[in-house]
Amino acid sequence: MTTRFTQPVKTIADIExxxxxxxASLVPARNLLxxxxxxxxxxxxxxxxxxxTKGSREPGDVTLTHRQLLAEITxxxxxxxxxxxxxxxxxxxxxxPILPPLFPALLGAQVAGVASSINYLLxxxxxxxxxxxxxxxxxxxxxxxxxxAIWAKAADxxxxxxxxxxxxxxxxxxxxxxxxLGFDKAIAGGRDTLDFEPSADxxxxxxxxxxxxxxxxxxxxxxxxxxxxxxxxxxxxxxxxDELDAAVNGFPLFHVGGTMTLGLSILAAGGHVIIxxxxxxxxxxxxxxxxxxxxxxxxxxxxxxxTSIAALAEVPIGSSDISSVRMALTGGxxxxxxxxxxxxxxxGITLFETYGMTETAAAIAFNPGxxxxxxxxxxxxxxxAQTKIVALEDVGLRTECPPLTSGLVLAxxxxxxxxxxxxxxxxGVLTDDHWIVTGDVGYLTADQRLVLTGREKDLIVRSGHNxxxxxxxxxxxxxxxxxxxxxxxxxxxxxxxxxxxxVVPSPGQTIDLAQLREHLERNVNEPPAKPKRVVLLEALPVxxxxxxxxxxxxxxxxxxxxxxxIDRIFGPDTTADIVVEKDARLNTLVHISIDSNDxxxxxxxxxxxxxxxxxxxxxxxxx
Numbered sequence: 001m002t003t004r005f006t007q008p009v010k011t012i013a014d015i016e017x018x019x020x021x022x023x024a025s026l027v028p029a030r031n032l033l034x035x036x037x038x039x040x041x042x043x044x045x046x047x048x049x050x051x052x053t054k055g056s057r058e059p060g061d062v063t064l065t066h067r068q069l070l071a072e073i074t075x076x077x078x079x080x081x082x083x084x085x086x087x088x089x090x091x092x093x094x095x096x097p098i099l100p101p102l103f104p105a106l107l108g109a110q111v112a113g114v115a116s117s118i119n120y121l122l123x124x125x126x127x128x129x130x131x132x133x134x135x136x137x138x139x140x141x142x143x144x145x146x147x148x149a150i151w152a153k154a155a156d157x158x159x160x161x162x163x164x165x166x167x168x169x170x171x172x173x174x175x176x177x178x179x180x181l182g183f184d185k186a187i188a189g190g191r192d193t194l195d196f197e198p199s200a201d202x203x204x205x206x207x208x209x210x211x212x213x214x215x216x217x218x219x220x221x222x223x224x225x226x227x228x229x230x231x232x233x234x235x236x237x238x239x240x241x242d243e244l245d246a247a248v249n250g251f252p253l254f255h256v257g258g259t260m261t262l263g264l265s266i267l268a269a270g271g272h273v274i275i276x277x278x279x280x281x282x283x284x285x286x287x288x289x290x291x292x293x294x295x296x297x298x299x300x301x302x303x304x305x306x307t308s309i310a311a312l313a314e315v316p317i318g319s320s321d322i323s324s325v326r327m328a329l330t331g332g333x334x335x336x337x338x339x340x341x342x343x344x345x346x347x348g349i350t351l352f353e354t355y356g357m358t359e360t361a362a363a364i365a366f367n368p369g370x371x372x373x374x375x376x377x378x379x380x381x382x383x384x385a386q387t388k389i390v391a392l393e394d395v396g397l398r399t400e401c402p403p404l405t406s407g408l409v410l411a412x413x414x415x416x417x418x419x420x421x422x423x424x425x426x427x428g429v430l431t432d433d434h435w436i437v438t439g440d441v442g443y444l445t446a447d448q449r450l451v452l453t454g455r456e457k458d459l460i461v462r463s464g465h466n467x468x469x470x471x472x473x474x475x476x477x478x479x480x481x482x483x484x485x486x487x488x489x490x491x492x493x494x495x496x497x498x499x500x501x502x503v504v505p506s507p508g509q510t511i512d513l514a515q516l517r518e519h520l521e522r523n524v525n526e527p528p529a530k531p532k533r534v535v536l537l538e539a540l541p542v543x544x545x546x547x548x549x550x551x552x553x554x555x556x557x558x559x560x561x562x563x564x565x566i567d568r569i570f571g572p573d574t575t576a577d578i579v580v581e582k583d584a585r586l587n588t589l590v591h592i593s594i595d596s597n598d599x600x601x602x603x604x605x606x607x608x609x610x611x612x613x614x615x616x617x618x619x620x621x622x623x
Contacts, residue, residue, distance in 0.1 A: 001028060002038045003233040003268040004242040009380075010371030012448040018237060018383045027233050030200040031225045033073070033111045035232070035268040040070035043243050043270040051100045051275040055285045056293040062100035066270065069104060075190035076101075076108025077198075083138050083166045086113030086196075090137025090163065091208060095120050095127065095154055097147055097278035098253055099170050101183060103263070105140060106253060110206040111198055116220075117254040118210065119526075120147075124156045126218075126525040131161045133218040134208050134421065139164055140183060143172035146278075202226030208421060209256060211358040211466050219468070220421035221358045228264060230414035231361035234382035235265035239301075239327070239352070239369035243270030246297050246324075248290070250281040250304035256362040257332055257464065261354060262303045274299065281308045291320035298324040302349065305464035306335040307495055309351065313343040327352050327369050331362070332464025339611065340375065353378045355450065358466075359429070359436055363415045365450045377449040385413025388435075389444055392586075397431065406443045406453050406586040410435045441586055453586050458550055460489040460499050460529075467529045472501055475523045479516050481509035486540055486548050487531060490557040493611035500557045501531040504540055511536065533560060555580040558590055558614060565608045566594065569601050580614075588614040596620055 006026065009015055018026070029035050039048065044067035054060035064072060085092045092109035094117045096102050109115035116134050118127060131139070139158070144151040158167055158179070168183035169176055176182060199206075207223040235241065247266045251258030258280065266273050274297050276290065277283035281304055286293075290312055294302060302325055304312060309330050328343065331354040340351050352369060355378035356362035363382050367373035381387040389407040391399040401407040412435045419426045429437055439459065442452040460467040469487035476485040483506040489497030501520070505511045517534055524530045541552035559578045566576050576594040583589055590609075596602065597620050609616040 002042060002243070002270045003027075003029075003035065003229075003236040003265070004270055005237050005240045005370075008240055008370040009238045009368045011368075012380050014368075015238070015380055015383050023384060027229060029229050030202055031111065031198050031204070032107060032206065032228065032264075033077070033194070033198050035229065035264070036066070036070045036073055036107070039066040039243075039268065039270045046243060046270065047246075047272045048267055049103060049273050049275070050297070051098060051103075052277055052286075052293065053100065055277060055283070056289040056296060064104070066267075069267070071192035072101070072104035072187075073108045073111060074192050074194050075187045076105040077111035078108075078190050078195045079187050080109045080112040080138060081196050085109055085115075085138060088137060089135060090165070091116050091134045092138040092140065093118055093131055093134065093136040094140045094253075095150060096140055096142045096170060097150070098275050098280065099142060099146060099278055101170050101187070102140075103253060103273075103275075105170075105183070105187075106259070109138075110225075111194075112196075114205055114208060116208040116210075117259070119252075119254045120150045120153070121527060123525045124153050124160075127153060128157045128160045130210055130218045130220070131157065132163065134220055135163050136161065137163055137165045138168065139166070140168045140170060143169050146171045199225065202229065203418070205418070207259075209358045210254075218422075219425050221417055222419060222421055223361055223417055227361045227415050227417055228260065229268075230382070230384070231260050231356075231363035232265040232268045234363050234385070234415065235261060235354075235366065236269045237383055238366040238380065239265070239329075241265060241269040241271060241369070245269065245271035245300045246274060247271060247301035248274045248276055248293060248297070248299050248303060250276065250302070250308050251332075252280045252282075255332070255464070256356065256358050257303075257305070260362040261329065261331060261356070262301070266301070272297070281311070287311050287315060290315055291317045291322055294322050294325060295320040300324055300326050301329060302327075303329040305332040306330055306339055307463040309335060309343050310339045310494060313339070313346050317347065322347070322349070325349050329354060331355060332461070337375065337611075337613075355379070355452065357436070357438060359417045360411060360413075361415045361417070364409075364411045364438070374449055377445070377451050379449060381411070381448070381450070382413055382415060385411065385415060387411050387444070387450060389442065392441070397435070397437070401443065403444050403446050404585070406441055409438045409440045409442050409450070409452070411438060412436065443585065458488075460487065460497060462489070462492075462498055462528045463495045465526075465528050467499060467526065469499075471526065471529045472499055472520070472524055472531055475520055476501055476503060476516070478523075479511075479519050481505055481511045482516070483507070483509075484540055484548075486550065486553055488550055488553045488557050490533060491561050491612040491614060492532075493608075496613075499529060499531040500533045500535065500560060502535050502537050502540060502553055502556065504537050533564070535560060555588075558588065561612070562590060562592060562609070562616075565605055566592075569604050569608065570594070570596055570598070590614050590616045592616060592618045594618065594620055595622070597622060
């Protein structure tokens, strides 16, 4: 059986009703291949996967039916098993945009053993560290003609990672350098029946995802067959997915939003996944032609991180018929209220927020796709899973908060990962009884919807991309004259938040900020992690035991954001008092008292701050 929804979910009672049935009867699959066996049997000729290689208006689409998708996954699994995946302890790593063979190959590698999809925007050092940490023995890359930048990175990395035994190139027909193999040719002659017995153990690891982490200490999430099967089934139940759904997948495949939320969950329900470009929604053409794509494929689901949703709200629908769309999905970061409202007003499409982590295969909470989403809420918990809120001051995580009281969000269930590849990273994340400490702050409503109000953990989330502050701090701390630094997120209307770096000079030292910024620009690996602002402090705020107290820095980041907007609108000589505090539910309130009676500029300041997640109250006083 496929994972298609069993009954419409509109309330928590519907989820509880599902849980009265035996789990094995609802979720019989033991491995990922079982899911595709089911869809190929039940919907063999329905479209499963379409990749738009040249956009929606140019020829070049590649579409696989569910029968063909199963065959391609099987051929890929056989190829990777032949090259030691699943028998040697090595990993098949993918450093590639979404070319037509990529998704089936990624799934096939998981059937054979363990696969990892790496962010191709990382620099060579970070990629090499990831490949070494995961003991990658196979690497899959695009042909040089398809993406010269990735090809060049791969050529450099291949010389530095001794574990690599085979490098497959997608989309080439010419002569390749020594040690490089043509993927298309290698898979073309393969059998579409499996040459080995797949694992029947749901607890078997089949995927690694990089999250946070820095060069020299990669943080790799291990996901099992069971984690992903349960997440896909949960998405299908709560979102009401079936074989009639066609979803435009706007997420990359190195993100669980792409592989799970709009990937496996749609495919396993018998639906159709449309990839708008090899680079997802990073392609300007994919954004420009988005509504044409929706009309052409009669899409029922559209998607993207909040920044993509904001961009789509600016794209004219024109004459495109988008009446087939029943829901828009967003996740990866909290969608700013102004973005949600603007998107819904301009498109007429209801926006449904989801909430998850890489460590939960993207699945913690969902707004019900056949019900009514609540603005500001990320929805109900996954079936057969639990969510609880514990008091922030309780280090033992035992004191549960009553409804409408904010605290630390914890989750537990079959979708929660077994731990990081490096067990040292599990500390503070997984409890002994397997609750995951999300690091997010929120509360449950009386009807058990989850509302997020902030984040305790230190990760900076920029447009759905997780940034480990240490990736910035390690670079800054190596700069001459820097005693200590700390990075946090600064509110941003477009990206949700962007990195801001606070720096303390060593005693008697003077820091040249221009040179420090240049140093950061050169040495911070990930472009999204490069700080937008660098601020000098005499000292960092610390706790009683000397630990840097980041909540105070986040308040300072809010103040810096406000000061930036005041300087832009009123001028840098304008005096203002900015006070940041928390209300009873731990929502952030910002009080601004400004020396100006210019109401037009006050209005402009109000409009610039309104899209941000904090609440801003502005008063004026005579200069």
